[in-house]
Amino acid sequence: MEEVNITIIGAGVIGLACAYLLSEEFTDIAVIEKNSSFGQETSSRNSEVIHAGIYYSVGSLKAVTSKRGSELLYEMCSKNNIPHRKTGKLITALNEEDFKQIEKIYVNARQCGIERVHIISRQEIKVMEPLIEAEKALFVEDTGIVDTHRLMDFLYHKSKSAGVICSFSTEVTDIKKISSGYEVSLCEPSGDSSGDRFSFHSRVVINAAGLFSDKIAEKAGIDIDENGYKLYYCKGQYFRIRNPEKFSIKHLVYPPPTEVSLGIHITPDMGGGLRLGPDASYISEIDYTVDEGAKKYFWESVSKFLPSLKEEDLILDTAGVRSKLQPEHGPFRDFIIKDEEEKGLPGFINLIGIESPGLTSCLAIAEMVRDFVRRRL
Incomplete structure (x- = not known):
């Protein structure tokens, strides 16, 4: 059965940022996206704001990643002619x-x-x-704006040129823990209701599935209600x-x-x-x-x-x-950025509830993911 080092589920700005950063250091990376192209959901339907990180509780992941992320994002956009402007x-x-x-x-x-x-x-x-x-x-x-499509296009093409394989119109149907990592099962549309199904092995799996990240966690065997992962x-x-x-x-x-x-x-x-x-x-x-x-x-x-x-x-x-992650009228919930080793799933990295300031935080989140991956590969 085919095997890769890293599988990233989701090709929004978070998944693409992870692919971009990881491809600088690792090989055999696959990105799986159920839509026909990258960034078709939350990543392309937002205010396109680069936040400074002023609103979030001190020490929270939202505060830390938005501050670090805005610095990284401005630097990347300036170096690579990605349209942006620090408006204030x-x-x-x-x-x-x-x-x-x-x-x-x-x-x-x-x-x-x-x-x-x-x-x-x-x-x-x-x-x-x-x-x-x-x-x-x-x-x-230090608040500003960015052209999110141009940003994602840059991350996508840089990742591809570094050897990342991107599979669009492909849906994850199951994730099983195996001795060497994970068996990931996929379904591609084939013109009928069944679709073409196949599986492969991955040493590390990164759940960057955005709106459906709780469902992906569930496919890996995590009780999303018990763990507070329901979206x-x-x-x-x-x-x-x-x-x-x-x-x-x-x-x-x-x-x-x-x-x-x-x-x-x-x-x-x-x-x-x-x-x-x-x-x-x-x-x-x-x-x-x-x-x-x-x-x-x-x-x-x-x-x-x-x-x-x-x-x-x-x-x-x-x-x-x-x-x-918080229901209506519920209290503040922070990002979930976690290697699920304590749940018996080492190398399964969950990125759940990545709402605002997720765009701003994308590169900082990718840095955190890279640190997790370094411990596994």
């Missing part, structure tokens, strides 16, 4: 309650080692963004401003965050457009439709700090789905 971000405070919230974020950011954050006055906001109305704001200098889907919709030149917003502009999301924010993109979103609602099944009826809510949310915005300025854009 304003988190607006309209009243005393908002101000207390951004003060807490400021303190947390500094405790996480992020230095380029400042609380600025109304006058300073007006110099930076004349159309934004706020009494104060938290200015985060919940949270949908985020986006609208776009039809006439972005009317506003000339240069920075990302956010409200204070909610318990579920970072709030509906204004995001410039690399093409000169302006997007609003995402909202956040838990759903039972993956659904990428955008409800035009949400336009009024988006307008009301953003017009609080951009009062010149009119409802008719908004047009439908897209939607994405995030994989969350």
